[in-house]
Amino acid sequence: MARTAGSDGGKTQAAIRDAAISLIARFGYEAVSMRQLAAEVGVQAAALYRYFPTKEDLLYDLMTAHMQALLASWQEARPSTAEPAPRLAAFVRNHIRFHVERRHSTHVNNMELRSLSRDRLTAILRLRASYEKELRQILRDGAEQGAFTVEDVTLTAMAIIQMVTGVIVWFRPDERLSVAEVTDTYHKMTMRLVGAREN
Amino acid sequence: MARTAGSDGGKTQAAIRDAAISLIARFGYEAVSMRQLAAEVGVQAAALYRYFPTKEDLLYDLMTAHMQALLASWQEARPSTAEPAPRLAAFVRNHIRFHVERRHSTHVNNMELRSLSRDRLTAILRLRASYEKELRQILRDGAEQGAFTVEDVTLTAMAIIQMVTGVIVWFRPDERLSVAEVTDTYHKMTMRLVGAREN
Structure with missing residues (x-):
């Protein structure tokens, strides 16, 4: 259920948090990559790093x-x-x-x-x-x-x-x-x- | 504390188990590689795969x-x-x-x-x-x-x-x-x- 980020940064940030919690709970922190997380949220990895360096x-x-x-x-x-x-x-x-x-x-x-x-x-x-x-x-x-x-x-x-x-x-x-x-x-x-x- | 495997397969297997438990507990299963584990035990990766395919x-x-x-x-x-x-x-x-x-x-x-x-x-x-x-x-x-x-x-x-x-x-x-x-x-x-x- 990838979501596309709108212009609303708060929404994107919330979507990142939700996806991160669910991926980390499932695979473990070490196994989840920022790239995988970005794909799940439907944003570029660069956008992810803007919110979380x-x-x-x-x-x-x-x-x-x-x-x-x-x-x-x-x-x-x-x-x-x-x-x-x-x-x-x-x-x-x-x-x-x-x-x-x-x-x-x-x-x-x-x-x-x-x-x-x-x-x-x-x-x-x-x-x-x-x-x-x-x-x-x-x-x-x-x-x-x-x-x-x-x-x-x-x-x-x-x-x-x-x-x-x-x-x-x-x-x-x-x-x-x-x-x-x-x-x-x-x-x-x-x-x-x-x-x-x-x- | 890398150990060198002797001729005793049982000892090697026990050393693999001990090292695996400690590495997985520390980094998580997904993050630990067989290569890393072999290095920790002091055996070739091939030896590891003999015991655990x-x-x-x-x-x-x-x-x-x-x-x-x-x-x-x-x-x-x-x-x-x-x-x-x-x-x-x-x-x-x-x-x-x-x-x-x-x-x-x-x-x-x-x-x-x-x-x-x-x-x-x-x-x-x-x-x-x-x-x-x-x-x-x-x-x-x-x-x-x-x-x-x-x-x-x-x-x-x-x-x-x-x-x-x-x-x-x-x-x-x-x-x-x-x-x-x-x-x-x-x-x-x-x-x-x-x-x-x-x-």
């Missing part, structure tokens, strides 16, 4: 956009309450919803960190850390208020993030379960995992 | 060996009791131990499925399914005997496997925590996740 610039752009969108989605979804349980519930729901809608982008973000230069890797890991910090704060508050049982805040945060991100590995909506049913079950499992008092 | 033969060999070793490790680790809780504990412990010791091989197995031909993909997924079936049986027994709270056996099995496999993404022994401490915390979280009666 190097392939790594493109990868970094994709990863940054993904992490910024994730942080923004949580800023919007986070409840105003100080209660740990509804905050954790909101975090799990938002995390699953966000990632199920961005399966390919999530794969790229999880698998291609090795292809970033050191400075850019640091920048992406910093965005990740600031997202994970939100979850750690919820877990810490829950443990301090006696609402949760948490042996180790960092380790529990990683366990929950791995568990819920894993949904996209195997889950396809419209099969046996809907996104809502899956989210509901993950919510219950998470609440038990942290020993939430009100289950 | 195609690059995909090599990838399939690596993935099959990984899954067979995982199944064998569980056959050895599985307790003889019919009690669900100690069986689940043994499953989690063995799973973490196995994967922490095979970090690169696990990455290759999780990330390069897309590079297998359809028949071989099916074969690997069948090995995975037979491993996951073991966990599902434990969860089903636990739910039926009233020892566990499980909303959905398949979904809970995936959640546990994603959660415990995720340990290798971030965990490096000898930092803040030992493998034993991490395993112990994951055991506790898993038991709560399934609402195990005796916690």
Whole structure:
């Protein structure tokens, strides 16, 4: 489904990003060439380099956009309450919803960190850390208020993030379960995992 | 650390496998060439093709060996009791131990499925399914005997496997925590996740 670039640079850039995410998710960053990407988008390779001078610039752009969108989605979804349980519930729901809608982008973000230069890797890991910090704060508050049982805040945060991100590995909506049913079950499992008092 | 192949074909084959796992984990399957691999092992490319006629033969060999070793490790680790809780504990412990010791091989197995031909993909997924079936049986027994709270056996099995496999993404022994401490915390979280009666 090659698209022809119009005069609108924003549209072209969006088309490049979409095609890049889908090609990289399928073949891996190292295996995808700028030439192949240009053909997929329906532009000359020169046009591609105008927006993204190097392939790594493109990868970094994709990863940054993904992490910024994730942080923004949580800023919007986070409840105003100080209660740990509804905050954790909101975090799990938002995390699953966000990632199920961005399966390919999530794969790229999880698998291609090795292809970033050191400075850019640091920048992406910093965005990740600031997202994970939100979850750690919820877990810490829950443990301090006696609402949760948490042996180790960092380790529990990683366990929950791995568990819920894993949904996209195997889950396809419209099969046996809907996104809502899956989210509901993950919510219950998470609440038990942290020993939430009100289950 | 290039090695020179001796007269022992088994040793050469093992050296090829080790080098392949480490190169593929680092650069991705598509980006690694047989020529590069031969240079790393210190053999002629022709020698490589004698053992593995195609690059995909090599990838399939690596993935099959990984899954067979995982199944064998569980056959050895599985307790003889019919009690669900100690069986689940043994499953989690063995799973973490196995994967922490095979970090690169696990990455290759999780990330390069897309590079297998359809028949071989099916074969690997069948090995995975037979491993996951073991966990599902434990969860089903636990739910039926009233020892566990499980909303959905398949979904809970995936959640546990994603959660415990995720340990290798971030965990490096000898930092803040030992493998034993991490395993112990994951055991506790898993038991709560399934609402195990005796916690």
